[in-house]
Amino acid sequence: MSSEISTETAGATWTTTPAVSEHLDAQEVDGLQLWWRAANYLSVGQIYLMDNPLLREPLRPEHIKPRLLGHWGTTPGLNFIYAHLNRAIRARDLDMMYVIGPGHGGPGLVAAAWLEGTYSEVYPDVAQDYEGLRRLVTQFSFPGGIPSHVAPETPGSIHEGGELGYSLSHAYGAAFDNPDLIVSCVVGDGEAETGPLATSWHSNKFLDPVTDGAVLPILHLNGYKIANPTVLARIPDDELLGMLRGFGYEPYLVSGSEPEPMHHLFAATLDRCLDEIAAIQRRARRDGRMLRLRWPMIVLRTPKGWTGPATVDGKQVEGSWRSHQVPISDPRNDQAHLRQLESWMRSYEPAALFEPHGAPVQRIKDHNPSGRRRMSDNPHANGGLLLRTLRMPDFRQYAVRVDEPGATIGEATRVLGGFLRDVMRLNEDERNFRVFSPDENNSNRLNAILDATSRTWDAETEPGDDSLAPDGRVMEILSEHTCQGWLEGYLLTGRHGFFSCYEAFAHIVDSMVNQHAKWLKVTDQLAWRQPIASLNYLLTSHVWRQDHNGFSHQDPGFIDHVMNKKAEVVRVYLPPDANTLLSVADHCLRSRNYINVVVAGKQPAPQYLDMDAAIVHCTRGIGIWDWASSDQDGEPDVVMACAGDVPTMETLAAVDLLREHFPDLRIRVINVVDLMRLQDEREHPHGLSDAEFDSLFTRDRPVIFNYHGYPWLIHRLTYRRHNHDNIHARGYREEGTTTTPFDMCVLNQIDRFNLAIDVIDRVPRLGPRAAYAREALQTKLIEHRHYVSTRGEDMPEIRDWVWSAR
Numbered sequence: 001m002s003s004e005i006s007t008e009t010a011g012a013t014w015t016t017t018p019a020v021s022e023h024l025d026a027q028e029v030d031g032l033q034l035w036w037r038a039a040n041y042l043s044v045g046q047i048y049l050m051d052n053p054l055l056r057e058p059l060r061p062e063h064i065k066p067r068l069l070g071h072w073g074t075t076p077g078l079n080f081i082y083a084h085l086n087r088a089i090r091a092r093d094l095d096m097m098y099v100i101g102p103g104h105g106g107p108g109l110v111a112a113a114w115l116e117g118t119y120s121e122v123y124p125d126v127a128q129d130y131e132g133l134r135r136l137v138t139q140f141s142f143p144g145g146i147p148s149h150v151a152p153e154t155p156g157s158i159h160e161g162g163e164l165g166y167s168l169s170h171a172y173g174a175a176f177d178n179p180d181l182i183v184s185c186v187v188g189d190g191e192a193e194t195g196p197l198a199t200s201w202h203s204n205k206f207l208d209p210v211t212d213g214a215v216l217p218i219l220h221l222n223g224y225k226i227a228n229p230t231v232l233a234r235i236p237d238d239e240l241l242g243m244l245r246g247f248g249y250e251p252y253l254v255s256g257s258e259p260e261p262m263h264h265l266f267a268a269t270l271d272r273c274l275d276e277i278a279a280i281q282r283r284a285r286r287d288g289r290m291l292r293l294r295w296p297m298i299v300l301r302t303p304k305g306w307t308g309p310a311t312v313d314g315k316q317v318e319g320s321w322r323s324h325q326v327p328i329s330d331p332r333n334d335q336a337h338l339r340q341l342e343s344w345m346r347s348y349e350p351a352a353l354f355e356p357h358g359a360p361v362q363r364i365k366d367h368n369p370s371g372r373r374r375m376s377d378n379p380h381a382n383g384g385l386l387l388r389t390l391r392m393p394d395f396r397q398y399a400v401r402v403d404e405p406g407a408t409i410g411e412a413t414r415v416l417g418g419f420l421r422d423v424m425r426l427n428e429d430e431r432n433f434r435v436f437s438p439d440e441n442n443s444n445r446l447n448a449i450l451d452a453t454s455r456t457w458d459a460e461t462e463p464g465d466d467s468l469a470p471d472g473r474v475m476e477i478l479s480e481h482t483c484q485g486w487l488e489g490y491l492l493t494g495r496h497g498f499f500s501c502y503e504a505f506a507h508i509v510d511s512m513v514n515q516h517a518k519w520l521k522v523t524d525q526l527a528w529r530q531p532i533a534s535l536n537y538l539l540t541s542h543v544w545r546q547d548h549n550g551f552s553h554q555d556p557g558f559i560d561h562v563m564n565k566k567a568e569v570v571r572v573y574l575p576p577d578a579n580t581l582l583s584v585a586d587h588c589l590r591s592r593n594y595i596n597v598v599v600a601g602k603q604p605a606p607q608y609l610d611m612d613a614a615i616v617h618c619t620r621g622i623g624i625w626d627w628a629s630s631d632q633d634g635e636p637d638v639v640m641a642c643a644g645d646v647p648t649m650e651t652l653a654a655v656d657l658l659r660e661h662f663p664d665l666r667i668r669v670i671n672v673v674d675l676m677r678l679q680d681e682r683e684h685p686h687g688l689s690d691a692e693f694d695s696l697f698t699r700d701r702p703v704i705f706n707y708h709g710y711p712w713l714i715h716r717l718t719y720r721r722h723n724h725d726n727i728h729a730r731g732y733r734e735e736g737t738t739t740t741p742f743d744m745c746v747l748n749q750i751d752r753f754n755l756a757i758d759v760i761d762r763v764p765r766l767g768p769r770a771a772y773a774r775e776a777l778q779t780k781l782i783e784h785r786h787y788v789s790t791r792g793e794d795m796p797e798i799r800d801w802v803w804s805a806r
Contacts, residue, residue, distance in 0.1 A: 040076050040079055070141050071106075071107075072325065077306060088271070102188035106151070153522065164188065166196055168203060169196065169482050175213035177211060177432065181214075214295065227324075269298055383494030390433060399610070400579055411578070425452045433498075438477065491532050492532060517569050531593045545741060571588075574599050574644045579611050640668070642707070643705075646741075650745055661773040712729070
């Protein structure tokens with residue numbers, strides 16, 4: 001089957017004709033078919049077998065795994081594509097990666113890596129011999145073995161695929177700034193129903209044919225998900241192809257089930273697509289940039305469970321949803337199932353695929369590319385091998401001058417923007433650093449970056465557009481999912497990046513963060529996986545300064561989500577001012593294999609530490625601010641701790657009030673930059689020892705902890721500490737609305753007045769003299785409520801407050 005498609009690409013007119021039956025010679029067809037059969041055989045073997053991998057004897061129940069886990073339905077199609085890509089790589093000497101959305105097609109990619117020899121190089125105990133083959137099939141989805149998905153353990157993989165929707169954005173992220181790389185990306189038709197995938201089709205508007213590589217999307221229509229038909233497989237071809245053209249692609253449809261015609265047709269279509277990609281790049285690189293052209297893509301329609309059993313127990317399997325996972329369900333206990341499984345596996349003729357000692361026959365080996373051209377050994381899929389250290393400016397040069405704590409007003413993220421601008425400039429030639437933001441770069445006060453580069457844009461432009469260019473390095477699209485996917489693909493292939501986002505909407509990528517954290521945890525345990533640059537988040541436009549946007553924009557819970565991940569992977573920083581933000585950002589950009597979450601405000605705010613003090617404070621991660629404390633002559637009466645810029649300001653303002661009312665009150669002020677310092681050293685590598693924690697927070701004095709996020713996280717981090725019962729955390733209590741900045745603090749009781757009242761209530765020695773102070777503070781809260789409800793702004797004494805050392 002074929003379709004006639006005509007398109008003008010790179011100045012040439014291409015036409016598909018039905019006559020492709022002689023596109024390959026007989027030897028090429030035989031090589032493809034042999035390799036495909038071997039990959040399919042190994043895939044079935046991994047799902048079912050724990051012994052007898054070459055069927056040297058009849059299958060017996062004890063050869064079958066007691067628990068059958070895995071997915072067959074998508075795998076033969078993935079193997080078919082892989083075989084054809086190998087042919088093209090050898091013929092054209094291509095630098096190519098393979099990203100598959102249906103990550104549960106894991107047995108196929110493990111089989112491919114083993115057939116190519118890469119698997120045995122990485123895991124010598126899974127050699128290309130009989131014992132290695134036995135280990136290969138046994139380990140799959142088996143305790144102590146490997147997962148069923150295309151996990152980090154799989155050579156050549158950058159995409160686990162356990163959660164669907166991100167393959168295409170990962171593929172484009174890998175292609176950015178890799179001009180010689182082609183990323184073949186298989187999009188499953190089930191995955192194509194997800195929101196993140198639907199948006200990621202637009203990534204072609206951000207791909208520069210001069211400086212970037214190419215992505216070849218292959219939409220694999222096998223018709224079914226786990227139990228239901230897929231939407232794109234059940235709409236007319238003209239509607240489907242029209243949709244893909246609307247996304248800016250030139251789609252070519254390949255459909256069928258007979259192997260030999262399909263080999264010819266797919267090979268012809270693949271060659272056309274590769275020719276078109278080469279023509280687009282050649283013209284752009286020779287003649288300069290031009291109007292955006294349609295990049296080619298393939299729509300491959302094959303039966304689900306292709307080459308598997310047609311029926312089982314009288315019900316259709318091949319070409320139906322029943323082939324999705326394990327088509328023959330109980331061969332260990334059902335003799336009929338056992339015989340059918342053996343018949344299925346022998347249909348691939350294993351004796352013709354493998355030498356008696358277990359290695360693939362030479363004709364299969366000859367079909368593989370060599371060395372680094374093997375997709376399972378492509379260095380981009382082990383990005384740490386290619387990672388170059390960023391050239392970094394001295395962050396001290398961007399310091400805000402602070403002569404006295406709190407006397408200077410600055411915008412922390414605007415200052416950071418100047419630093420990131422020069423990181424961009426210093427690495428312009430390397431082209432290994434990009435900034436990602438869902439349409440919020442300027443809103444987050446990082447405008448200065450646009451002095452060094454433009455926003456990436458390869459669609460139409462109009463007069464009045466701001467800083468758009470095909471070779472821009474600021475990636476903006478109003479999709480957190482797509483930005484995250486691009487960045488992950490970029491990092492996993494050996495580059496550096498920075499993601500800024502409104503704090504409340506970082507939650508949109510919660511699940512993607514899960515997947516990346518799990519990936520990093522596993523790769524930390526794989527010696528052959530080299531460390532990659534950290535995933536760096538800047539969460540700004542945060543909860544305490546979203547008073548104008550209202551309740552929908554007020555949520556600091558992304559921190560809580562990240563804190564659930566393994567301690568060796570995640571870091572959370574809450575710098576209180578611009579200089580500490582610069583120090584933290586420099587550290588994060590230099591780090592490896594972490595997810596770093598930095599929370600910092602963008603609004604004008606007091607600056608507390610000069611650069612030298614900021615560096616010391618950030619290095620410690622937690623410390624006493626002696627200039628704000630009054631307990632130097634003995635034990636404190638109360639410890640006032642804070643984490644986050646607004647909670648820090650309100651804590652200092654509360655200290656100011658308390659000193660006014662109680663000059664003899666001994667107050668210790670502690671500021672936390674590195675949230676992990678609160679944990680026990682046995683829980684996190686950054687954690688404080690009990691002795692260190694006690695020296696800061698004491699064993700018996702009240703601690704009023706003013707925290708940026710949900711207060712119960714502080715209790716969770718400190719529950720093992722000696723003084724935990726005396727820790728009283730304040731933070732966001734899910735009280736929000738459209739109001740004033742200070743009123744947001746009052747609604748959640750992190751404000752200076754409530755903090756000061758809390759101290760009065762918890763320091764017994766203040767005694768009867770506290771009554772008048774308490775009354776005065778409560779009166780201020782009443783005055784505040786009246787003022788904001790009638791004037792619509794905060795009281796002048798709040799707006800104009802500055803720290804004063806009494």
